[in-house]
Amino acid sequence: MTRHERLSSAEPFSLQRRNPKGGTEPLSFWGFQNETDPLTDVLLGSPAYLRHMATSSLSRKHLRENPANIQLAQAQHNELVSAYQHFGVTVHTVQPEPELPMQVYTRDSSVMTPYGAIITAMANWWRRGENYAAIRNYEKLGIPIYDMVTAGTFEGGDFNVIEEGCVLIGCGGARTQEEGALQVQSWFEKEGWETRLAFIDEYYVHIDLMVVPIAPKLTAVCLACTEPALVDWLKAKGHEIIDVPFQDTMALGCNFMSLGRDRVIAPTSSQTLIEKLRALGFEVAAVETGEISKTGGGIHCMAQALRRERA
Numbered sequence: 495m496t497r498h499e500r501l502s503s504a505e506p507f508s509l510q511r512r513n514p515k516g517g518t519e520p521l522s523f524w525g526f527q528n529e530t531d532p533l534t535d536v537l538l539g540s541p542a543y544l545r546h547m548a549t550s551s552l553s554r555k556h557l558r559e560n561p562a563n564i565q566l567a568q569a570q571h572n573e574l575v576s577a578y579q580h581f582g583v584t585v586h587t588v589q590p591e592p593e594l595p596m597q598v599y600t601r602d603s604s605v606m607t608p609y610g611a612i613i614t615a616m617a618n619w620w621r622r623g624e625n626y627a628a629i630r631n632y633e634k635l636g637i638p639i640y641d642m643v644t645a646g647t648f649e650g651g652d653f654n655v656i657e658e659g660c661v662l663i664g665c666g667g668a669r670t671q672e673e674g675a676l677q678v679q680s681w682f683e684k685e686g687w688e689t690r691l692a693f694i695d696e697y698y699v700h701i702d703l704m705v706v707p708i709a710p711k712l713t714a715v716c717l718a719c720t721e722p723a724l725v726d727w728l729k730a731k732g733h734e735i736i737d738v739p740f741q742d743t744m745a746l747g748c749n750f751m752s753l754g755r756d757r758v759i760a761p762t763s764s765q766t767l768i769e770k771l772r773a774l775g776f777e778v779a780a781v782e783t784g785e786i787s788k789t790g791g792g793i794h795c796m797a798q799a800l801r802r803e804r805a
Contacts, residue, residue, distance in 0.1 A: 664701025
């Protein structure tokens with residue numbers, strides 16, 4: 495679709511597009527049905543004002559022992575942008591703001607759905623402004639807001655579309671509260687989706703640190719830190735599991751981005767996953783993100799899929 499065709503088919507911007515009774519119509523252009531469909535457009539943040547802050551147990555550990563080299567982290571982010579461009583993905587960028595030092599993690603402040611964007615409710619006080627910035631970004635892009643989380647904290651890394659019409663919602667308490675998770679769950683149940691809540695230890699921050707879809711019916715899971723009942727649920731749905739070792743997972747090795755058509759961007763730290771995917775015939779762009787990940791997030795955390803084509 496050309497830019498002219500996209501603009502002519504765009505829906506008017508709205509701050510609440512969700513039909514409270516369910517049956518919300520999917521957007522005609524933006525959004526996606528499945529996290530593993532071919533990615534065409536992605537929203538990336540900027541590390542221009544990145545600071546290493548105590549956002550989680552992992553980031554606090556690095557802050558004590560070996561704080562992030564911000565210049566190196568910024569250079570690594572440039573390589574990540576180049577990887578998306580290499581695969582022909584259109585990169586949309588957030589306007590950086592000095593008051594928002596963690597804005598590089600665009601997955602946290604919002605979630606894209608087939609019906610529009612969800613504006614989340616951030617847990618850390620120094621990140622709450624990212625939610626307002628996200629609204630401005632979506633208005634600029636012409637993407638309507640599906641709804642905004644109001645019942646409790648909820649962050650985008652805990653909204654995990656496992657397959658079309660099925661979402662896994664993480665809840666660790668510290669970053670996503672049960673109240674926020676239940677609110678989002680209720681919305682998607684009214685839309686006719688299958689939903690499952692995963693109660694995780696707050697140490698693991700978000701569900702996308704340990705469970706991320708790779709391709710249809712193929713999912714990366716850290717078996718060492720994921721409850722067996724959740725693994726059984728995935729297997730019962732016909733998913734093949736690729737196990738990501740615990741040590742790799744703690745280095746954000748299970749936090750990667752599926753581009754569809756057997757293409758993946760993964761951190762170089764995830765050697766086991768990379769080797770297994772390449773053995774299956776996947777094209778993997780391995781990007782060094784170790785320095786930027788010291789600040790608390792990985793490749794999946796740094797990307798908001800805006801549009802995916804039907805596979």
